[in-house]
Amino acid sequence: MTQSPAATETEVVRRPALSPSRAGDFKQCPLLYRFRAVDRLPETPTTAQVRGIAVHAVLEELFGLPAAERVPDRAHALLAPVWARLLEERPELAELFADDSEGQDEWLATADRMIDSYFTLEDPRRFDAEARELLVETELASGVLLRGYIDRLDVAPTGEIRVVDYKTGAAPREVGEAKALFQMKFYALVLWRLRGVVPKQLRLMYLADRQSLTYTPDEAELLRFERTLDAVWQAILRAGRTGDFRPNRSRLCDWCSHQALCPEFGGTPPPYPGWPEPDAGEETVLDRAD
Numbered sequence: 001m002t003q004s005p006a007a008t009e010t011e012v013v014r015r016p017a018l019s020p021s022r023a024g025d026f027k028q029c030p031l032l033y034r035f036r037a038v039d040r041l042p043e044t045p046t047t048a049q050v051r052g053i054a055v056h057a058v059l060e061e062l063f064g065l066p067a068a069e070r071v072p073d074r075a076h077a078l079l080a081p082v083w084a085r086l087l088e089e090r091p092e093l094a095e096l097f098a099d100d101s102e103g104q105d106e107w108l109a110t111a112d113r114m115i116d117s118y119f120t121l122e123d124p125r126r127f128d129a130e131a132r133e134l135l136v137e138t139e140l141a142s143g144v145l146l147r148g149y150i151d152r153l154d155v156a157p158t159g160e161i162r163v164v165d166y167k168t169g170a171a172p173r174e175v176g177e178a179k180a181l182f183q184m185k186f187y188a189l190v191l192w193r194l195r196g197v198v199p200k201q202l203r204l205m206y207l208a209d210r211q212s213l214t215y216t217p218d219e220a221e222l223l224r225f226e227r228t229l230d231a232v233w234q235a236i237l238r239a240g241r242t243g244d245f246r247p248n249r250s251r252l253c254d255w256c257s258h259q260a261l262c263p264e265f266g267g268t269p270p271p272y273p274g275w276p277e278p279d280a281g282e283e284t285v286l287d288r289a290d
């Protein structure tokens with residue numbers, strides 16, 4: 001039996017996939033993975049996360065401007081309309097600053113400082129991005145479907161690929177660095193499988209502390225990483241069948257929204273709802289604004 005293209009596309013989009021955020025969650029703490037991907041407990045965004053969404057959107061729009069216009073003043077001018085659009089899309093965000101207009105002013109000032117930080121790390125007038133907020137998806141030989149969003153993809157005239165990720169989070173760089181590198185290797189593997197080229201450079205831009213970290217992956221490392229992802233996915237499926245998602249206490253618990261339900265903090269998780277189909281790997285806009 002043949003399927004129509006529309007049916008095939010629907011099937012592909014709806015298949016459970018592994019995203020770097022959810023894979024990172026499971027590696028950090030299987031119970032955190034359960035709360036986010038299985039129970040799908042709501043998380044109230046922090047002001048830092050919403051600032052991340054806004055700064056990511058500003059930088060995305062910046063690369064949509066003609067190269068000569070990609071200057072700090074233009075970028076700063078994008079912030080207010082971006083914030084207005086976010087509020088229109090998600091009016092509940094206004095509650096973050098209810099009765100605290102000074103808080104909102106300081107929040108916007110910090111976002112402006114991050115935009116300034118960005119310009120100390122590179123000059124966006126000197127190159128074009130091939131893609132921004134790029135959804136990538138590929139299936140490994142083992143059948144694991146990988147899916148994620150890349151902040152920015154640069155391709156040199158010689159064909160060399162650079163993957164760029166903006167980090168705006170409040171967590172100190174050293175706390176999140178292993179997770180960030182995991183995420184970047186994930187993208188490198190997906191791009192290698194999609195384009196047949198190992199990205200030349202993975203670049204993390206930490207806007208809060210004006211630092212960037214670059215990394216050059218190689219094939220042998222990405223093959224090892226592929227086996228790691230297969231193992232992570234198998235472990236997720238095993239836990240999904242049994243409901244045995246164990247807490248793993250670490251320094252990163254400070255950034256977990258679910259301490260009240262976590263046995264490590266005296267809480268009790270809700271009854272296991274069973275393995276979800278089909279969206280176990282979906283990333284949210286908050287994931288992409290870390």
Ligand code: SF4
Nearest residue numbers: 029247248253256262
């Ligand atoms: S508080 Fe820590 S141990 Fe508990 S679910 Fe969150 S990350 Fe896991």
